[in-house]
Amino acid sequence: MFTYDAKEKLFQDKVILVTGAGAGIGKAAALNLAKLGATIVLLGRTTQKLSDVYDAIEAAGGPQAAIIPMNLESAGPKDFQDLADAIENEFGKLDGILHNASILGSLTPLANFDPQKWLNVMQVNVNSAFLMTQHLLPSLKKADNASILFTSSSVGRKGRAYWGAYSVSKFATEGLMQVLADELDENTNVRANCINPGATRTSMRANAYPGENPNTLATPDDIMPAYLYLLGDDSIGVNGKTFDAQKPNDQQPE
Ligand SMILES: NC(=O)c1ccc[n+]([C@@H]2O[C@H](COP(=O)([O-])OP(=O)(O)OC[C@H]3O[C@@H](n4cnc5c(N)ncnc54)[C@H](OP(=O)(O)O)[C@@H]3O)[C@@H](O)[C@H]2O)c1
Numbered sequence: 001m002f003t004y005d006a007k008e009k010l011f012q013d014k015v016i017l018v019t020g021a022g023a024g025i026g027k028a029a030a031l032n033l034a035k036l037g038a039t040i041v042l043l044g045r046t047t048q049k050l051s052d053v054y055d056a057i058e059a060a061g062g063p064q065a066a067i068i069p070m071n072l073e074s075a076g077p078k079d080f081q082d083l084a085d086a087i088e089n090e091f092g093k094l095d096g097i098l099h100n101a102s103i104l105g106s107l108t109p110l111a112n113f114d115p116q117k118w119l120n121v122m123q124v125n126v127n128s129a130f131l132m133t134q135h136l137l138p139s140l141k142k143a144d145n146a147s148i149l150f151t152s153s154s155v156g157r158k159g160r161a162y163w164g165a166y167s168v169s170k171f172a173t174e175g176l177m178q179v180l181a182d183e184l185d186e187n188t189n190v191r192a193n194c195i196n197p198g199a200t201r202t203s204m205r206a207n208a209y210p211g212e213n214p215n216t217l218a219t220p221d222d223i224m225p226a227y228l229y230l231l232g233d234d235s236i237g238v239n240g241k242t243f244d245a246q247k248p249n250d251q252q253p254e
Contacts, residue, residue, distance in 0.1 A: 001218070001222065001223070001225065001245070001246055001247075001248070002223075002225050002226035002229070002243065002244070002245055002246070002247065002248065002249055002252075003225055003248070003249060004225040004226065004228060004229040004234070004249075005225075006036055006225075006228040006229070006232060006234075008036065009036060009037045010036045010037065010228065010232045010233070010234075011033055011034075011036045011037045011038030011095075011231075011232060012036075012037035012038075013037070014037070014038050014039070014095035014096065014143075015038070015039045015040075015041065015087070015091045015093065015094055015095050015096075015143075016033050016038045016039070016040055016041070016094075016095055016096040016097070016098065016231060017040075017041040017043060017087070017094060017096070017097045017098070017136070018030045018033070018040055018041070018042060018043065018097075018098045018100060019043045019044065019072070019097075019098065019099055019100050019101040019128075019129075019132070020043075020044050020100045020101030020102065021040065021042040021043060021044050021050060021053055021100070022042070022044040022045075022046050022048075022049025022050045022052070022053060023044075023046075023049055023202070023203065024200075024202035024203060024204060024220055025100055025151075025197055025200060025202060025220045025223070026044070026098070026100040026101065027049075027053055027220070028219075028220030028221050028223075028224060029098055029100065029220075029224065029227050030042055030053050030057070030065070031053065031056060031057065031060070031062075032221070032224045032227070032228065033228070033231065034057040034060065034062030034063065034065065035060060035062060036228065036232075037062075037063065038062075038063065038095075039063040039064070039065065039066070039091070040057065040062075040063075040065045040066070041065070041066045041068060041087065041094075042054060042065050042066065042067050042068065043068040043069075043070055043083075043101075044069070044070070044101065045069065045070065045071045045072070045073075045101075046069075047067070047069045050067045050068075050069065051067065053065070054067055066090065068083060068086070070083070072101055072123070072124045072128035073103075073120055073123050073124050073128075075128060075131070076131075077131060077135070080131045080132050080134070080135040080136075081135055083132070083135065083136070084135040084136055084138070084139060087136065087139050088138075088139055091139075092139075092142065093139055093140075093142035093143045094136055094139035094140050094142075094143060094146065095140075095143040095144075095145070095146050095147070096140075096143075096146055096147040096148065096149070096231045097132065097133065097136060097140070097147075097148050097149070098149050098151075098227070098231060099129040099132070099133075099148070099149065099150045099151055099173075100151050101124065101128075102124060102125045102151065102166075102169070102204070103120070103121055103124045103125065103166075104121075104166050104204055104207055104208055105117050105118070105120065105121035105164060105165045105166050106164065107162045107163060107164065107166075107208065108162060108164055109161070109162055109164075110164060113164050113165065117165065118164070118165045121164075121165035121166055121169050122165060122168075122169055122172070125165075125166070125169035125170070125172075125173065126169050126172045126173060126176065129150060129173065129176060130176055133148060133176075133180065137190070140190045141188070141189065141190060143189065143190075144189060145189050145190075145191075145233055145236050146189060146190045146191070147190075147191055147192075147193070147230060147231045147232070147235065148177075148180070148190065148191070148192040148193075149192075149193055149194070149195055149227070149230050149231055150173050150174075150176065150177045150192070150193070150194045150195070151173070151194070151195055151196075151197065152170050152173050152174050152177075152194040152195065152196045152242060153166070153167075153170040153196055153197075154196055154198070155167040155170055156169075156170025156171050156173060156174050156196070157170075157171075157174065157196075157242075157253070159171075173194065174194055174242060177192050177193065177194045177240070177242070178240055180192045181193070181239045181240030182240060184239060191235070191236070191237070191238060191239040192239060192240065193230050193235070193238060193239065193240065193241050193242065193243065194241070194242040194243065195226055195227060195230060195242075195243050195244075195245055196242065196243065196244050196245065197223050197245045197246070198218065198223065198244060198245055198246035198247075199217050199218065199246075200217060200218050200219070200220055200222075200223055201214045201215075201217040201218065201219050201220070202220060205217065218246060223245040223246060225245075226243050226244075226245040227245065230243060241253075
């Protein structure tokens with residue numbers, strides 16, 4: 001596991017947007033970031049799940065969160081401009097984005113892959129992350145230091161049979177991060193990296209591996225150290241890299 005001890009109040013006065021914040025890894029990230037002082041913009045498609053996370057943050061004494069219900073499958077440029085306007089009006093800056101929401105689509109040979117399902121996976125996993133990043137860059141540039149963290153997967157680094165659109169979308173996510181990071185020159189205050197959570201106990205993993213015993217897997221809370229490091233100021237200067245949340249610090253990909 002990547003190890004990192006986040007100092008208390010690491011995210012004080014920081015505003016972090018988490019997509020897919022209502023469940024799984026996104027929910028754990030929202031709760032852990034808020035515990036360290038972050039104001040979280042909770043974005044996802046199921047309002048009830050976002051409200052539950054909002055309440056949990058409040059009950060734990062964290063800063064009041066914001067809820068943005070958005071279906072990334074149907075959202076277009078106007079929706080992302082509205083999101084950017086809302087963040088600008090409410091906070092005047094954005095200190096980080098965790099691009100976490102994704103869908104699996106089907107595990108099927110390419111020969112049989114449903115074309116509409118392919119487009120849906122690309123829309124949620126890649127295109128929406130591009131559009132959101134593009135519209136939020138001006139607010140990120142207003143923060144002292146901002147971090148954009150994209151979520152990858154081991155099948156986004158080496159293709160695997162039947163993983164279809166999901167695998168290709170994660171290769172594209174790594175590419176999107178690299179192109180963006182290369183454009184964010186050394187003097188800018190914004191950095192971009194990727195995180196591969198590794199096998200983690202969530203409903204997405206259970207859908208992909210229905211026969212697996214979930215108790216053998218890391219929980220979303222277990223993998224948080226790498227997320228907190230990459231989103232917080234201790235990773236200033238780290239840009240264009242990809243990380244494995246479940247590998248030790250000295251065994252990260254080159
Ligand atoms: N779990 C693993 O083993 C594993 C391994 C490698 C990579 N990952 C990656 O880690 C990230 C988190 O995965 P997870 O396992 O936590 O998955 P999860 O439990 O299925 O959670 C995914 C989240 O994304 C949201 N979401 C899905 N479609 C959306 C849409 N159209 N619009 C807005 N939000 C949407 C979901 O909202 P609803 O709850 O409302 O549906 C949910 O909150 C993903 O990028 C995934 O690819 C996970």
